[in-house]
Amino acid sequence: MPRALRALSVVVLLLAAAAALCAQAIEYSRPVETAPQQETIGGGYKTPAVQKPLPRGWWLDILDVVLLCAAMGASVWIVIKRRKRRWLVGLSIASLAYFGFYREGCICPIGSIQNVVVALADPKYSIPMVAIAVFFMPLVVAVFFGRAFCGGVCPLGAMQELVVIKPLRVPKRLDQGLGLLKYVYLALAILFALKPALTRDFLICRFDPFVGFFRFTGAPYMLATGGVFLIGGMFIGRPYCRYLCPYGGLLSWCSRLARKGVTITPDKELDCGLCTEACPYGAIDQMRAVGRKCLYCARCYASCPCDGELAQAKKALVGIGGAQ
Amino acid sequence: MTSAQLRRAAWAAGAVILAGIAILTADWVIASIRAPRDDRTVKALQQKVKEDPAVSAKLDAEQKRITDARRARRIRDRAVGWTLIACSAIFLGAVKRLIARSAPKAVEMSRIAAPISTGKKRKRKRKTCCGAHAHDPAAALDLGFVDEAVAQHGRGREAAIPLLQAIQQHYRYLPDEAMRRLCEITDITPAEIAGTSSFYGQFRSTPVGKHIVRVCHGTACHVAGARQISDELRRRLKIPEGFDTDADRMFTLEEVACLGCCSLAPVLMVDEHTAGRLTPATAAAALEEVEEKEPA
Structure with a gap:
């Protein structure tokens, strides 16, 4: 039954992607050919670059998609197969550097929700292929492996992941209540994106608390909000991801179907509960990982005395002791 | 690196971060005060140029000054931004390492013993139940x-x-x-x-808790992991080795031979209430349930 559901959801996602693809099949052109060109004006006139950011070459767009795929693959491999927290931190830093600071936080799957919504609703709207790919790929991965995108790939998540210092446990009720906020935010974002073109507003992008850091500029109040999120994030693990990220809501729906995500199994682990303590996101309930909350940080594996970095370190220590 | 060095690095990086944020804020405040004033000057000069072309040199100079100031701010803010990122990295690295050092396994264990999710409730309840046991009962025993x-x-x-x-x-x-x-x-x-x-096993010489918890250690429960259940309860209630009652005398933990419901293994009884098919987490939850039912 879950297998059938999974297949169904993948088909639905692919169909939606195809629909979005059809919706974007508008030839994009700028009618600047009719305007006086640099050559016709003469006199050493140079057309100033007025557009920022400049459109990227298509192969760079393809590179972004390939890198996103590769990063998600790496995230799954590192967490599920290798169980190495350190490697995942490395991946987070790399993603933060590329998708965050180099690509200035755009395009990201979180914001692409709005592009896809608009593309499906407005036939005149042209959506880039990259936006479609970036929106659907993490969801498809989530159907099989859980929220691999959240751990080590998403630059917003990576930023918060790196600032977690001393996470406090959020009471379960409060955690659940705040978790509903992201669906409210998702609904609002869709509503505002569905408005007619002139009054349309991309809420998620406008109120993205971290994109200002990536670009070294932004509305002061958003920068301040981002700062508050980061300082709060030292003590409450990834507050934006857990309580506000609308894409996180979609991912958690998809990851309910996942069977190969992060699992804590009694045959490999001890049922000792150290992982529950190690998880800053409250994603381990009764010693079992909750896929829809798990953010792929691999802290549980790192803290496992049976099969994790702790155990490997112990083995190494015993080895040294034995050699002497 | 020694802890002292780490601490120094964290303080230094933190100070630089604060200074950087102060610079950025000051820059922003100054710029937001200056911008409208500059715009007004330029507009006034533009008006004047229409009447008197000689002023145009002054206008050019003014515009150049404004552009230079804005460009300088941009460069300065970028530099501060990169410094902030570098210092945050140092700060986070140092603080994380310090915390890892200052929290050896003993502290970890105590955190396991008192999960924060139920911490508040427990503490409040604990106090009321401590009231009953506040004085050592042996001290004022009515013989x-x-x-x-x-x-x-x-x-x-x-x-x-x-x-x-x-x-x-x-x-x-x-x-x-x-x-x-x-x-x-x-x-x-x-x-x-x-x-x-x-x-005789029925007599005991140490005070007993308000509730008796009997964890079954019969064959079926043993195979199903009764040891884990007992260990988990001990951790949660902070009962040290060699004792069977927690400090607040709420629970007394007993390991019994068989409770006679092997199909529910692993199983425990809190007073007359039975909880079966336990995991370490549900076992602890069973105790919490009893604790919550207590009249405050």
């Missing part, structure tokens, strides 16, 4: 009951077991004072009392 029991059961050696049972039923354990009193007013010798009370 009148011992006299009554002796009057009822007699003073001879043959009354030892009924006496001990009665005392245990009353005080819920055999307090030292009561035993001494018993020796004084009966013919039973201290050796006989010690021998009898330590021989």
Whole structure:
């Protein structure tokens, strides 16, 4: 039954992607050919670059998609197969550097929700292929492996992941209540994106608390909000991801179907509960990982005395002791 | 790196971060004050240029000054931004390492023992239940009951077991004072009392908790992981090795041979309430349930 559901959801996602693809099949052109060109004006006139950011070459767009795929693959491999927290931190830093600071936080799957919504609703709207790919790929991965995108790939998540210092446990009720906020935010974002073109507003992008850091500029109040999120994030693990990220809501729906995500199994682990303590996101309930909350940080594996970095370190220590 | 060095690095990086944020804020405040003023000057000059072309040099100079100032701010802010990122990295790295060092396994264990999710409730409840046990019960023990029991059961050696049972039923354990009193007013010798009370499993010489938790360690439960359940409860209740009651005397943990419901293994009983098919987490939850039912 879950297998059938999974297949169904993948088909639905692919169909939606195809629909979005059809919706974007508008030839994009700028009618600047009719305007006086640099050559016709003469006199050493140079057309100033007025557009920022400049459109990227298509192969760079393809590179972004390939890198996103590769990063998600790496995230799954590192967490599920290798169980190495350190490697995942490395991946987070790399993603933060590329998708965050180099690509200035755009395009990201979180914001692409709005592009896809608009593309499906407005036939005149042209959506880039990259936006479609970036929106659907993490969801498809989530159907099989859980929220691999959240751990080590998403630059917003990576930023918060790196600032977690001393996470406090959020009471379960409060955690659940705040978790509903992201669906409210998702609904609002869709509503505002569905408005007619002139009054349309991309809420998620406008109120993205971290994109200002990536670009070294932004509305002061958003920068301040981002700062508050980061300082709060030292003590409450990834507050934006857990309580506000609308894409996180979609991912958690998809990851309910996942069977190969992060699992804590009694045959490999001890049922000792150290992982529950190690998880800053409250994603381990009764010693079992909750896929829809798990953010792929691999802290549980790192803290496992049976099969994790702790155990490997112990083995190494015993080895040294034995050699002497 | 030593802890002192790490601490110094964290403080230094933190100070630089604060300074950087201060610079950025000051820059922003100054710019947002200046911008409208500059715009007004330029607009006024533009008006003047229309009447008097000679002013245009002044306008150019003014515009150049404004552009230079804005460009300088941009460069300055970018530099501060990169410094902030570098310092945050140093700060986070140092603080994380410090925390990892200052929290050895013992602290981890205590965190396991008191999960924060239920911490507040527990603490409040604990206080009320501590009130009942606030004074050491042994200190102000009312020994009148011992006299009554002796009057009822007699003073001879043959009354030892009924006496001990009665005392245990009353005080819920055999307090030292009561035993001494018993020796004084009966013919039973201290050796006989010690021998009898330590021989039978039903007698206990340490105070008992408000609730008795019997964790089944029969074959089925043992195979299903009763050890994990007991260990988990011990961790949660902070019961040290060699003791069976937690500091607040809420729970007394017993390992019993069989509760007779192997199909529910692993199983435990809190007083008369049975909880089966346990995991370490649900076992702890069963105790919390009892604790929550307590009238505050």
